[in-house]
Amino acid sequence: MALTSEATTIWKGTLFEGSGDVSLDSSGLxxxxxxxxxxxxxxANTTNPEELLAASHSACFCMAxxxxxxxxxxxxxxxQATAAVTFEAGRGVLGSHLLxxxxxxxxxxxxxxxxxxxxxxxxxxxxxxxxxxxxxxELA
Numbered sequence: 001m002a003l004t005s006e007a008t009t010i011w012k013g014t015l016f017e018g019s020g021d022v023s024l025d026s027s028g029l030x031x032x033x034x035x036x037x038x039x040x041x042x043x044a045n046t047t048n049p050e051e052l053l054a055a056s057h058s059a060c061f062c063m064a065x066x067x068x069x070x071x072x073x074x075x076x077x078x079x080q081a082t083a084a085v086t087f088e089a090g091r092g093v094l095g096s097h098l099l100x101x102x103x104x105x106x107x108x109x110x111x112x113x114x115x116x117x118x119x120x121x122x123x124x125x126x127x128x129x130x131x132x133x134x135x136x137x138e139l140a
Contacts, residue, residue, distance in 0.1 A: 009034065022052065040089060050085040050093060057083035057096050057125045064123035068115050069104055077103040096129075
């Protein structure tokens with residue numbers, strides 16, 4: 001069964017002077033302020049699309065790695081992953097770098113690196129970075 005998750009952004013104003021709010025609609029857990037300054041200069045108390053993408057990538061990676069390790073008989077005690085998503089104005093999103101640390105009893109460093117590489121390549125968010133995008137647009 002497929003699950004569709006939703007988030008909504010309401011933006012007011014121009015790119016550089018305007019701002020918006022991103023709401024996590026499916027869970028209702030949070031609403032985040034977003035603006036250009038957060039994207040270009042990392043201003044505090046507001047977020048940007050790349051930070052939200054980094055949150056998605058790190059969470060998805062941890063889930064994929066946890067599953068793969070458990071299925072192979074090596075359940076992880078803990079996994080910490082930081083995704084650093086780089087954005088450059090005029091060029092867009094340049095990449096996502098995963099920094100991973102885990103406690104997995106009974107596994108070698110080489111085995112762990114193979115599991116981590118597989119999770120990096122196959123977690124749904126890694127794969128989603130090249131998915132088809134559809135749109136429905138109407139002028140209000």
